[in-house]
Amino acid sequence: MFERVLVANRGEIAVRIMRTLRDLGISPVTVHSEADAHAVHVRMADASICVGPEASAQSYLVGERVIDAARRLGAQAIHPGYGFLSENAAFARAVTEAGLVWIGPPPEAIETMGDKLDARRTVEAAGVPVVPGVSRPARDPAEALAIATQLGFPVMLKASAGGGGKGMRLVHDEASFEAALSAARREAAGAFGNDAVYVEKFVVEPHHVEIQVMCDAHGAALYVGERECSVQRRHQKVIEECPSPFVDPDMRARMGAVAVAAAKACGYVGAGTVEFLVGGDRNFYFLEMNTRLQVEHPVTELVYGVDLVELQLRVAAGEPLGLTQADLQPRGHAIECRIYAEDPVTYLPSPGRITALTWPEGPGVRVDSGVDASSTVPMAYDPMVAKLCTWGSDRSQAIRRMGRALDETVILGITTNIGLHHRVLAHPAFAAGRYDTGLLATPLPDAPAPASGHRDAVLAAVAIAQHVADEARAVPTGAAGDALTGWRIEGHERMLRGG
Amino acid sequence: MRYTIEHDGESTPVEVRRLGTDRYLVKIGDGEARVIDAHADAQGVHLLDGAHSRRVRLADDGRSAWLGGHTVTAQALDPHAARLRARRGDTVSGGGDTVILSPMPGRIVQVQVAVGDAVVPGQGVVIIEAMKMENELRAEIAGTIASIHCQADDRVEGGAQLIVIDPAEG
Numbered sequence: 001m002f003e004r005v006l007v008a009n010r011g012e013i014a015v016r017i018m019r020t021l022r023d024l025g026i027s028p029v030t031v032h033s034e035a036d037a038h039a040v041h042v043r044m045a046d047a048s049i050c051v052g053p054e055a056s057a058q059s060y061l062v063g064e065r066v067i068d069a070a071r072r073l074g075a076q077a078i079h080p081g082y083g084f085l086s087e088n089a090a091f092a093r094a095v096t097e098a099g100l101v102w103i104g105p106p107p108e109a110i111e112t113m114g115d116k117l118d119a120r121r122t123v124e125a126a127g128v129p130v131v132p133g134v135s136r137p138a139r140d141p142a143e144a145l146a147i148a149t150q151l152g153f154p155v156m157l158k159a160s161a162g163g164g165g166k167g168m169r170l171v172h173d174e175a176s177f178e179a180a181l182s183a184a185r186r187e188a189a190g191a192f193g194n195d196a197v198y199v200e201k202f203v204v205e206p207h208h209v210e211i212q213v214m215c216d217a218h219g220a221a222l223y224v225g226e227r228e229c230s231v232q233r234r235h236q237k238v239i240e241e242c243p244s245p246f247v248d249p250d251m252r253a254r255m256g257a258v259a260v261a262a263a264k265a266c267g268y269v270g271a272g273t274v275e276f277l278v279g280g281d282r283n284f285y286f287l288e289m290n291t292r293l294q295v296e297h298p299v300t301e302l303v304y305g306v307d308l309v310e311l312q313l314r315v316a317a318g319e320p321l322g323l324t325q326a327d328l329q330p331r332g333h334a335i336e337c338r339i340y341a342e343d344p345v346t347y348l349p350s351p352g353r354i355t356a357l358t359w360p361e362g363p364g365v366r367v368d369s370g371v372d373a374s375s376t377v378p379m380a381y382d383p384m385v386a387k388l389c390t391w392g393s394d395r396s397q398a399i400r401r402m403g404r405a406l407d408e409t410v411i412l413g414i415t416t417n418i419g420l421h422h423r424v425l426a427h428p429a430f431a432a433g434r435y436d437t438g439l440l441a442t443p444l445p446d447a448p449a450p451a452s453g454h455r456d457a458v459l460a461a462v463a464i465a466q467h468v469a470d471e472a473r474a475v476p477t478g479a480a481g482d483a484l485t486g487w488r489i490e491g492h493e494r495m496l497r498g499g
Numbered sequence: 500m501r502y503t504i505e506h507d508g509e510s511t512p513v514e515v516r517r518l519g520t521d522r523y524l525v526k527i528g529d530g531e532a533r534v535i536d537a538h539a540d541a542q543g544v545h546l547l548d549g550a551h552s553r554r555v556r557l558a559d560d561g562r563s564a565w566l567g568g569h570t571v572t573a574q575a576l577d578p579h580a581a582r583l584r585a586r587r588g589d590t591v592s593g594g595g596d597t598v599i600l601s602p603m604p605g606r607i608v609q610v611q612v613a614v615g616d617a618v619v620p621g622q623g624v625v626i627i628e629a630m631k632m633e634n635e636l637r638a639e640i641a642g643t644i645a646s647i648h649c650q651a652d653d654r655v656e657g658g659a660q661l662i663v664i665d666p667a668e669g
Contacts, residue, residue, distance in 0.1 A: 355558030356542065356565065407568040412558040422568075450569040453551065455506060458564045458573050460525045460535060461544035461555035463502045463513035466575035468539040470500065471517070 009081030011370030014041035126265035133200035159188035205280030211259035223256030245433025355413030605629030
């Protein structure tokens with residue numbers, strides 16, 4: 001096993017990976033941008049090297065600087081986390097060529113799965129069901145329309161090089177087809193520098209269900225259950241759960257076998273996720289494979305009792321998985337709420353300095369956070385500040401624990417989507433486990449109102465805090481020079497003391 | 500002490516008097532004064548109001564508060580800001596203030612009172628010059644001059660505390 005591993009990431013995922021490194025007695029080291037010199041992931045590491053200014057394109061994404069940092073810090077391997085360089089095949093190759101171990105799948109697998117059409121062709125050849133459509137970009141609008149007519153409306157237009165919802169268009173009828181096609185192509189060209197768009201059958205009452213796969217270099221390829229990711233807003237996941245309330249054991253076994261076939265088709269090694277689109281009729285179709293650790297992997301860990309990062313490390317070190325499919329049995333239920341620094345109404349990012357922070361604790365709670373009470377959430381990076389997970393012996397207990405955990409969570413200074421999570425949990429369709437990807441487009445229940453006496457209690461508390469601060473200052477100095485009140489001055493002094 | 504607390508955009512006068520360790524008399528707006536057991540620490544205040552236990556978390560910049568899963572903007576307005584708002588008619592009730600603050604950066608021309616002097620509302624206490632204009636700052640309450648923190652020719656910043664008045668009883 002490695003003695004020192006460089007985590008080429010920031011935020012919660014860097015922290016989460018370092019925790020497993022510590023569990024295994026491996027020294028975690030990392031890299032940071034100028035803005036992140038005192039970020040939580042740097043504090044947690046044994047050593048860190050600055051790789052450039054705040055903009056990730058000039059720091060976290062500069063592969064040669066990351067590799068140079070790994071060499072200088074004496075790391076034997078690089079874990080890329082998710083995002084940033086994690087799905088960059090050229091970087092994976094460069095890591096290996098530098099004599100370091102890449103904790104991820106072979107570069108060829110990243111390349112195959114990184115191109116949607118290539119991926120579709122590869123898995124189709126392995127017998128994996130794909131959404132009815134044509135696995136190549138339409139040559140011209142007339143051909144695209146012919147394909148759409150043949151499949152039958154509604155159809156989905158997708159960018160060949162795409163991801164994250166960019167270049168995607170749902171088209172309900174022939175009349176709106178041409179305008180949607182040119183919009184999708186413009187968007188794809190802008191986002192990916194490639195305007196290739198293909199046409200797929202649109203699946204009705206769609207669910208987004210993904211299978212976790214884990215393969216070693218000795219031929220073992222297992223699936224570690226599924227995750228239901230249908231609570232989405234504009235193709236961004238908000239809440240995930242494991243197991244899916246929509247998937248029964250038979251369906252799980254069939255989807256798992258198909259996911260393993262997809263992984264084998266591209267020579268996969270390590271942890272990966274095969275995403276499926278599942279119709280209301282329970283037919284499922286391959287969407288794409290994410291060739292890295294997934295954001296929502298903790299719900300799988302909670303239900304299957306595995307540490308996926310540890311398995312990644314063992315596989316990268318050449319060890320066999322040492323597990324059989326029969327070892328991987330689900331137990332209980334887990335839910336993840338992604339905590340974003342964003343306005344719950346406009347969904348715009350809400351960066352800023354955190355001015356009070358407490359994470360929930362207690363039975364069945366797991367928090368993966370990339371911030372602490374002294375953190376500033378920068379505008380430059382992903383607005384996700386933490387993942388809050390709860391586990392219960394059944395789904396209902398996991399949901400009740402999530403409600404309690406959200407209530408215990410205190411985050412001041414930035415606006416978060418905690419209120420949105422409460423509203424989703426209270427939604428009858430979510431509570432019943434009968435929802436699809438359209439859930440967040442339906443009207444949500446109102447957020448629960450504050451208890452009576454809320455306002456007076458806050459007024460009393462603020463006034464008492466101010467009074468106590470004034471008493472502590474005893475005699476006014478008269479030369480304070482700014483309009484800060486005592487309570488605020490005390491807060492600033494506390495910050496300077498680092499307390 | 501009397502504070503102006505802004506809660507979710509609305510200003511409310513709150514009076515606080517310490518009765519003992521962790522015990523306060525609190526009067527909110529026109530409500531009854533109540534004895535509240537409360538303990539303030541670095542992260543907020545725990546209130547034991549009768550049998551009601553409430554933990555209020557306060558932001559370290561003094562601008563927002565959290566209670567029972569609900570976050571609100573809430574802050575103690577500094578006396579100068581509170582007075583400005585009172586002039587604009589924002590506050591629920593008028594009333595004066597015990598601290599005279601410099602409304603702007605400037606130079607003290609003259610201090611018109613001495614410690615121990617009795618003052619009445621409207622009485623001039625300090626003349627400050629800024630941008631070639633002299634402004635007379637007046638007491639807004641009746642009381643006695645408790646302390647003076649400036650003298651003629653001092654340069655002061657906006658918001659600096661100049662005079663503290665000990666309010667007259669009643």
